[in-house]
Amino acid sequence: MGNDYIEAARIFHEVTKHSYTSVRSSPHFLDWDIKPLPYKIYPGAASVALPRDLNLSSTPTLAALSSYVPADFSAPIDTPALTRILFCADGLTRHKRVGADDYHFRAAPSAGALYPIEIYVAASDVDVLENGLYHFSPADLRMTGLRRGDWRSYIAEAAAQRPSIRHASVVIALSAIYWRSEWKYRARAYRYCYWDAGTLLANLLAAAAAEEISAEVITAFEDPALEKLLGIDGEREGMIALVALGRSDQPATPSPQIEPLTLESIPLSAKDEVYQDRVKMHRESRLVTADEVAMVSAAKLESAPSESPPSANALHLETITSEESAGLGETILRRGSSRAFAQQAITAEELATILAASSVHPQADFPALTEIYLIVNAAEGLEPGAYYYNRDGRAFELLKAGNFRGEAGYLCLEQPLGMDCSALVVYMADLERALHALGNRGYGYAHLEAGILGGRAYLAAYSLGRGATGLTFYDDDTTKFFEPHAAGKSPLWMVALGIPRSRMKS
Template sequence: MRQANGDVRVGGPVNNRDVAEAHNYHAATKHSYWSVRLGGHFLDWANKPHPHKVYQGLPVVPLPCDVTPPTMAALEAVAAFPSMGTSIRNLAELAQVLFFCGGLTKKKVYPGGEAQYFRAASCTGGLYEIEIYAVCGDLPGLSAGVYHFCPADFALRRLRAGDLRGELARATADEESISDAPVILVLTAIFWRNAWKYQARAYRHFYWDAGTILANLLATAAATQLASRIVAGFIDTRVDRLLGLDSEREGSLCLVPIGAHSPAAEPSEVLPIAPETVPLSKREVDYPLITQIRAASMLLSEEEVRVWRSGFAPSPPPPINRKCFPLNTIKRDALPNRTLGEVIIRRGSTRQFAQLPISFRQLSTILERSSRGIPADFLGGSGTTLLDTYLVVNSVENLPTGAFYYSPSEQALELLKEGTFRRKAGYLCLEQGLGIEASVIIFFLADLDRILERYGNRGYGAAQLEAGIVGGKIYLCAYALGLGATGTTFYDDDVTEFFSPHAAGKAALFAVAIGHSARVPGRVKLLAPGAR
């Protein structure tokens, strides 16, 4: 891989506790008014990476195409906490989970005939750098093994035969949910597929894009009463080796056990494999900042894994000292009954908003439902969060325009400053019209010093992952309410400054804009599983 200029670290290897690495990465990948103008990056369309990882010569297991859509109301599924449930029973149930978190759901044909395929969860730039692998014991219709999921033909390809779940149990220091699950999904990121457009900042996007997939996955598991949990603490080299990854190009991000009550066998020896794949593009450009921060975030032993996930003590929320607006959610019997399956299939990323107001009840419902907590090894339980949530309100009925802080514990919005900030919101969102047009822009910030002190460099990815998951939940809630949503990038330090002094010292992580979608040219065709 050819190296990009300027991304060079001087010195020897670092470990997870050398948190200067995460601070340096975050600072080096900030957007600013001048960085976007002086960066000099251009998109080499002739060298754009292929959107699918294609293995050659591996056994193929077609997934059942008669997938049953989850029928639970989307707003109920998003708000559920699927840490308890039943076991996954067969290949059809696995196909359901895979389709509604990572399958091809839409085909859009633009004027002129160009077609673009969209997946169940949103992704930065539509580049889809997240891959999904399944490690399972014997299931009806699927023998034990390690498999790669390909959305293009809706099929699994077998990388290894045999029950190797015990290797993941060992890699996670016998994490109970891993040891007991019939299927463990592993989400990875292919570095170049996203860095082609976003350069070294792509490392942030790996976690955002994995997060939106996980939001769909957790909701699908809840809707089908499957136990699920996100495990972000593991020995990276063991997981990468099991999947046969080239760790300079692709890395494991998190594990998700699906189901329960199926103890794993004792792990056998895992020999190296190097399955052949079709090249992504003619050439790849290496951004060492990505491989450096990943290497500095790795956990190297079972003891290090245990210490990493031993618990997070959140700081008490800051007191509300200003004008406060308690949430006013839509009453349960008046909530839209759009099912989770319908919402996921129809969900997209809004390209243009109509500049119409949404109701305070809609905003309240989105905030309340998306912030009930995430079952993850780096979060203490329901309601625990690494994030601080801020909003720019452009147009919400019964709410003044201005800047707000959302307190989940108080279930209230605190007015930080009142005023009309549409143009400012557009500037903060990298001078994009979405910030001007949207009814609300939700920004997730975090106290990186506190997070890195507790978790080391790996905490940086964990915070980005949580932001992506909550952002994905907001997507689903917005579409369930008949609204639109889209993730957006931002000018990092300008976001912090705008919400200060309340946000002083915090780092901007992710942003989501919501509002009424405006129609844009193009014909969209909904796709059934396996259809093109």
């Protein structure tokens, strides 16, 4: 029925909720024999090796997170800079062997370390790199050639003639291979794919800023046109977002005649399962015509009560200077996902710094949809309790005081991480407001923004020597905990912040 049929998103959200009962009444057993490959491989295609002497940026992470580079002041993009941006977004940072299995860890966090997001690169003005469409392979730091030519005009036409695309040096396209995440998380994986795209974008945008290269996220486009360009089916692998990188002095030329992409990729597993709830949700959120793209691009949100100025008793806390954070390259190589916290306090200044650095809305074509709530378990200088964080005013508003470690642990599916962390950050949104303005597309946008903000919180925390991990949750119970302030809002993602237990032992 299309993007305007918002009942599709309502139904999907309801059937994919977690509750105390649903988690226990619907057990899911992982079939390790069909676990999907973590990489998309084109065995018959030629590829280009990217530079391996990365020399990652030493720009303070907090500065990279808070920087915005206007397109007119963007530095040119050469191959080493492009490689650093791609590596920081999705590069292979380390691997670990556990029993008979190899675990490959990448630059950005991913739910279950399943990495469903693929990166395609349309290069048009990158020194020695031939103009063309490529697929980025994080496993071996190579780019597989898919199509020759300048594809900016084609992509811009599919995206309502977005000026940043027509003038970009590089356009990056992100897609999701849903089965990678569905293997573990079933239909709810659709949400997780947007989180994962968001954390990847958080890294990518910070890396671009560190290179003094402009970056704009674009999410309104004609899905079929881009699916045809990338050679994806739109159901098992679907579009998520575009990123216009840099500004080129070379005008976009008419794109070549598009032909079907005949390159075959290796099957991810012996078989995959199709979760119809996820398939329906994605179908009903695709934009098919130029008119649909124009309507979503021009949509305006109704104002929300929580966008008002902070209340009179709101706390404005001191923040740490950018220079006190580790360099971006060091942070990305250091980043992991904490598996246990020490029930120790971070400082209120550290928490305020993490939220201030991570909550700025990215340069993007979609509006700010996400609101931030948190449970503070232990932060020196801040009373334990439940808070609302005003993104615009950078202020903490106390909703209720008290020790809520038990509640925090329960809400994130009874995981000790929520109970033991210093603060549990909860990203929420009024989904009805988003759907009425943006259609079903707004559902993905809200989760994508939560992923970006949460991904930035990861980077900010690790740059200060702290830890972070992403968590899922009991949906309705989380809303109830933060009521009445959070009435009508839905949790999108949680990120726990604190001091990793292993660090305390070392």
